[in-house]
Amino acid sequence: MSELVVQALRKSFGPTEVLAGIDLTVPSGSLAAVLGPSGCGKTTLLRIVAGFERPDDGAVELAGRTVASRSVDLPPEKRRIGIVPQEGALFPHLSVDRNVGYGLRRGADRGRVAEVLELVGLAGYGDRMPHELSGGQQQRVAVARALAPRPSLILLDEPFSSLDTGLRAEVRADVRAALSADGATAVLVTHDQEEALSTADLVAVMRAGRMVQAASPRGLYLAPADLGVANFVGDTVLLDGTLSGRCAVTALGALAVRAPMPAGSAVRVVVRPEQLVLTADGDGVSARVRDQVFFGHDALVHLELSDGAVVTARSLDAAWAQPGLDVRLAVRGEVTCFSSQ
Amino acid sequence: MSASVLFDDLGPRGRRNVRIGSGVGGLFVLGLIVLGLQRMAANGQLEADRWAIVFDPRTGVPQSLGRALIVTLQAAGAAMLFATLLGAILAFGRLSDHAALRVPVSVVVEFFRAIPLVILILFLFLGARPVLGLDLPRFWTLVLGLVLYNMAVLCEIIRAGILSIDRGQSEAAYALGMRKSQVLVSILLPQAVRRMLPALVSQLVVLLKDTSLGFIIAYPELLQQARNIINFFGSQYSLQLYVAAAGIYIIVNFLLSTIAHQLEKRVNRSGRIAAGATVIAGANEDQTLAAVARDNG
Secondary structure: OOOEEEEEEEEEEOOEEEEEEEEEEEOOOOEEEEEOOOOOOHHHHHHHHHOOOOOOEEEEEEOOEEEEOOOOEOOHHHOOEEEEOOOOOOOOOOOHHHHHHOOOOOOOOOHHHHHHHHHOOOOOOOOOOHHHOOHHHHHHHHHHHHHOOOOOEEEEEOOOOOOOHHHHHHHHHHHHHHHHHOOOOEEEEEOOHHHHHHHOOEEEEEEOOEEEEEEOHHHHHHOOOOHHHHHHOOOOEEEEEEEEOOEEEEOOEEEEEOOOOOOOOEEEEEEOHHHEEEEOOOOOEEEEEEEEEEOOOOEEEEEEEOOOOEEEEEEOOOOOOOOOOEEEEEEOOOEEEEEOO | OOOOOOOOOOOHHHHHHHHHHHHHHHHHHHHHHHHHHHHHHHOOOOOHHHHHHHHOHHHOHHHHHHHHHHHHHHHHHHHHHHHHHHHHHHHHHHOOOOHHHHHHHHHHHHHHHHOOHHHHHHHHHHHHHHHHOOOOOHHHHHHHHHHHHHHHHHHHHHHHHHHOOOHHHHHHHHHOOOOHHHHHHHHHHHHHHHHHHHHHHHHHHHHHHHHHHHHHHOOOOHHHHHHHHHHHHOHHHHHHHHHHHHHHHHHHHHHHHHHHHHHHHHHHHOOOOOOHHHHHHHHHHHHHHHHHHHHHO
């Protein structure tokens, strides 16, 4: 068992409070993403868990043992934590084999080196030097190096941010597979919501030193804790509405609400662009196409409602929705509401 | 040096001004040299038999200078070895987490860095017996002086080299369960040596040149030996012998720099190049070290 429990963690640098009481529990064997904009304190959280910074208050518990608190400060080399830094930080003067084997005891099972290299898809690369590898391969080696000594926890600090978009998805998927194949507990720090949602079992959103919400990727996307989280984890269409029973009455009609709220109150309604269904003459309210942005896999269509509000719909097949065309717009599924106050 | 971010490249007018300036300056220096040679010729300094003394084995001068070179190299070699070893040890001490070690080491380093080498050597020569109760031969007096001063300078070069390595390197190593000393020796030092090689070598060149201070304690190194020969053959040969001694210093130091340059190229070629990001992160320190090297050289 290698559960990570962070309790009421506080840290200030001078007058700046970077962490204002962080709680986080990562179950053994799962991958948690800490998601937040730059400067929200997520890297500081990671560095405290790793042992490179001391917390002012609160505690970090790993595999049932307190590794950091006001009275305890276990040095990083005794925490059994693997780290995958932003640029990999491979040891440039050591071969891939020696990089990966660095954390293994002398005379330990050298088969482990080959095993983890295999795991990250780099079997047979052991004799290469780090500079002979591509960026993606370097990150894979960094993951293999962190995995090799079978640490209780692996910390990944924006490990894919330096890679090209296409490569990033591929390396991400492989790293995810390698981590779960090895049964590792891992924490991934990132500011990329797509990365967090697609990679993690649990996504913890941080904002200004506080943990705003921790939930499964689906739960987070469908039921964000507040408007900020809703905006941060995906595109949104925001509408004003009034609650009436289990529906919110808006410019797009009466929309089914996911969580019940007191009737009659004024609310902000969050609709995801992919919930908007565009038809030539189907259900829904009428709207006029303004323009659209084509992405290849889909397109975002901007539409003007009868009251002048502009909403965005994501559509897989919008070639027909030419600017100026009058269309029908319906909402599929339930929406999320937040009190306007 | 490639294009710098700090300075714009010169435009056509700037380049023309630089060319004119270089031309005028070059002519001026050339004029001085011609003037000097004329004066020397007028005094008979350029006559062949004046210079023959340096090259003719029958005078015993080449042999004598050769012996002096060996004696110089012995002192320099010993001083380089001990100064580098002690410098590394002091650098580790200054990087220690324990103030009990760090503070005294810092005091020692700053003390010996601040003392003029001449005073250090004179003190060791005059004070070793009465003050320290030591009976130091001239060789060890000179070597000890050179070691004490240069270990302090080399300590700072090595420390700067180690500090210039990206923090991610040591953190990755700590996370893998390595103790501080292991991280220092197996991760930081190998990378730091590559980076600080130019500064290290230029300090060793300075050390070699400083062996000439041995003349103040009559250690028979090159300069002292040249003076002895002048005393024997007469002061009309002063210029020739000092030029010969300087020439030997220049050749030896040039060889040392060349060897270091080759070594550096080989280290780079054997693939011990830091990953892109690390190089960029260390670029500033590299320039700082290079600047230190230029200042010292």
